[in-house]
Amino acid sequence: xSQDRILVQTAxxxxxxxYQRIAADNQDGAVVTFxxxxxxxxxxxxxxxxxxxxxxxxxxxxxxxxxxxxxxRWPLNHLTIIHRVGxxxxxxxxxxxxxxxxxxxxxFAACEFLIDFLKTxxxxxxxxxxxxxxxWVEARDADDQAAKAWEQ
Amino acid sequence: MINxxxxxxxxELLGESSLTLDAGEGTATADALRQTLASRxxxxxxxLASDKLLVAVNQTLCHWHTPIKDGDEVAFFPPVTGG
Numbered sequence: 001x002s003q004d005r006i007l008v009q010t011a012x013x014x015x016x017x018x019y020q021r022i023a024a025d026n027q028d029g030a031v032v033t034f035x036x037x038x039x040x041x042x043x044x045x046x047x048x049x050x051x052x053x054x055x056x057x058x059x060x061x062x063x064x065x066x067x068x069x070x071x072x073r074w075p076l077n078h079l080t081i082i083h084r085v086g087x088x089x090x091x092x093x094x095x096x097x098x099x100x101x102x103x104x105x106x107x108f109a110a111c112e113f114l115i116d117f118l119k120t121x122x123x124x125x126x127x128x129x130x131x132x133x134x135x136w137v138e139a140r141d142a143d144d145q146a147a148k149a150w151e152q
Numbered sequence: 153m154i155n156x157x158x159x160x161x162x163x164e165l166l167g168e169s170s171l172t173l174d175a176g177e178g179t180a181t182a183d184a185l186r187q188t189l190a191s192r193x194x195x196x197x198x199x200l201a202s203d204k205l206l207v208a209v210n211q212t213l214c215h216w217h218t219p220i221k222d223g224d225e226v227a228f229f230p231p232v233t234g235g
Contacts, residue, residue, distance in 0.1 A: 036235050053160055055227060058211035095235055115235055124234025125160035136161045139231030
């Protein structure tokens with residue numbers, strides 16, 4: 001039974017609460033967290049909101065696999081992935097990644113690995129509303145390259 | 153029966169989120185299923201011909217030659233963009 005905290009939800013999350021959970025153990029000297037937000041631009045357009053669609057069932061499965069891979073690579077203690085779905089407005093939080101470890105290098109690397117893999121492997125899709133109307137966000141080669149770099 | 157799901161642009165362009173098909177020759181592999189669906193009309197042919205289209209069988213991303221059997225869930229979708 002994995003002790004990872006993996007959630008896909010419409011509700012917002014509290015960074016202080018999630019931090020407390022991850023930072024609870026004194027054996028850990030390092031806690032690294034990442035929050036992804038809705039920003040006001042993409043490809044030169046003024047963005048007002050985003051709608052996140054996902055594939056229920058597959059999403060949770062993929063996030064668990066990514067978490068397992070991170071644990072195989074680094075000595076981690078706590079690991080949290082929260083990804084929101086539904087409509088989010090400018091400035092709102094979309095995704096939270098948090099890990100704890102005895103040392104900072106493992107925690108930093110694992111956090112970056114988790115977000116790179118999540119962005120390219122987990123079945124989430126962004127539908128963006130901007131001053132040019134509504135459109136699906138295209139996958140970026142740079143994200144694919146970031147994920148591939150971990151495989152070398 | 154094969155349960156087929158569509159997500160994001162693929163769902164929107166086809167105007168369908170799911171359908172079911174009887175298992176048979178036209179559903180033997182992920183690619184055979186894609187071709188069977190593409191033969192419905194020009195719109196389906198165009199959307200399913202995308203070289204960026206991805207396929208998952210039973211909620212695991214897979215290759216086009218992956219075999220499909222009765223009771224499987226097959227999903228077609230574009231490259232992912234979460235995070």
